[in-house]
Amino acid sequence: MSCRGWSSDAYWAARACRELERRGHAVTLGCKRGTDARVIDRAREQGVTRIDTFELAGGMRPIPDSADLIALARVLREVDLVHVHRGKEHWLAVAAGYLAGARRPPVVRTRHIAQAVRPHAGNRWLYRHATALVVTVTEAIRQQYLASGLLPMKGHQVVVDALARLAAQGCAPHVVFVGRGGHEAAVLTAIRRAGLERHVSVAGFASDLPAVMAALDIALYVPLESDGMSRVLFEYLAAGRPLVAARTGVVPEVLVDGVHALLVPAGDAGALADALARLLQDGALRARLGDAART
Template identity: 35%
Template sequence: MAQTTHNILLLNSIEAGVWGGLEHWMELTGIGLAQRGHRVTFAGREGSVFLRRISAHPEAVVAPLTISGDFHPTTVRQLAEAASAASIDLMLCNFVKDVRLAELARTFHHLNYRIIWTPGVNLAKKTLSHKFLFSRFVDMAIVPSNALRDDIIASGFLSPERFEVIPIGLDETLWRGTRDDGRRFLMDRYDLPDDAFVCLTSGRFVPQKGHQHLIEAARLLADRQPNIFYLFLGDGPRQTDLMELVKRYELTDRFIFGGLLDDHRRIVFAADLYVHPAVIEPYGIVLVEAMAAGLPTVATRVGGIPEVVVENETALLINPADPAALAEAIERMTLDHRRRDAFGLAGRERFRACFRLETMIDRLEACLDEVMVR
């Protein structure tokens, strides 16, 4: 537990219609800190999915911002007003833009708070302006994996001692259930046959998530495994392209694009296999969700994924962008229910040991106390 109660603002300028892993992390973190007695404010784009979801929590205090650029004076003023009203002493920032806004508000409105960068991916560039921004104004960077930390350090603008690696955790009380709890719901919602084997994938439809490779793998399996169905949860700019690829391969009866669900836990519990075909993945909170639900996984050996799952114990790992290897791994799991059961049980144990929200908040509070006395 923290020795001091802090006034914290979490800043996320994500586009209005976007919800991803880092937005989920900010939700978990902010609400978890608020429940520990800290005063927490969420600042984000006015009308965004991010603020809408956050507002559903009774503990949430939100500050809508008019975001129209990195340096817009209205945005800087609104952020400064929110920080001043809540007497903020710590500001956690998602994007590079957010770090800039935090520093402009702090400097031009004469405020005094620490800036903590909490990136989910390395969006910083090897430029003098970014090096100046991060080396001069960021007091600490908190990242979910060693892979992401090492990637950012390699950029050359933050030294290793200014990093803390804290894996993202989930609220265990929300992940108590069984496959039977949601199976009928899943079958009825998507009109699936009773013997359907459901491969679940969730995340933004962007190139780095590798959805196209899963579609290619499904094409290879279509004749050999006719009872496999693929459920994609999420949205994003590549959805139309992916749907067209499914149509071109005559797989429309095998693929379901389920959209962005506010509560997808029943679906995770009810699926048979989680597949994560990412080509770039700094962490993978969806893999933690799969383990929390006891769902075996096939994933790629990239980024932070090997830090989250245990190869050949909770997941089969393959090289990225290899549809043939992906198809083989899916088929192996489809045909081996004992392996699936063993992976699912091991995943739940790993979740309880390593990825509980309480543990994450404990470590985060210790970091916040530390940065305040630096």
């Protein structure tokens, strides 16, 4: 795993390792060197017992990549299967397999997001000829993979637009965005342009997500496109938070509108504003959805 932090794909990789170990297989989880507190310790908490580390440097880095290829080739001569979750380790595992010679194990790739695979010759070869199996965590991602769909977006602008509509109607809930990323500056700019600085907080990274979720009156999950088998969606449900979710990705596969959550079309700020207003005005509905979320 080339993850620098405890992302959804890191979580599912650790869960898969634990389950395979439970079934009697010898499994080693490969992690990025230097991520002890952020990834490795969390994987051990999940029950993973065997962990090896590699450089897994970002981008194309000849020196660390060469060291990883040599180290991986030694490992691959001793294993029966390689399971990768991101592009960096996918390419490294395939290349190291050729260095391993006749003992080259098959490579399985799990795709956790619906971002289209770039359709250049290298990727066509990688997926069609060098990969034994491609696993997608939802049917929506499988369709995106087959059809080369769009890059998923988190939907912050839709939330800002919906909140602006509510504020114009005299309804002013407070929204908190939790997390960090490359779009933070754009989100802050959108908030300022809408005049919503008093109604929106950008909280940054939070390590204690259960505490954050316990403080919420309503949870929002509104990506514009499929966000994979989103861990945060299921954490909202487990926390018993009344939820408004975009009807995309795994959402319509696991949630029923009006039973487990209020579902809205992805990217529809008006529908999101209406759903929020409905929940804000109906405490009994919030309680019912929160209770149903856990079932």
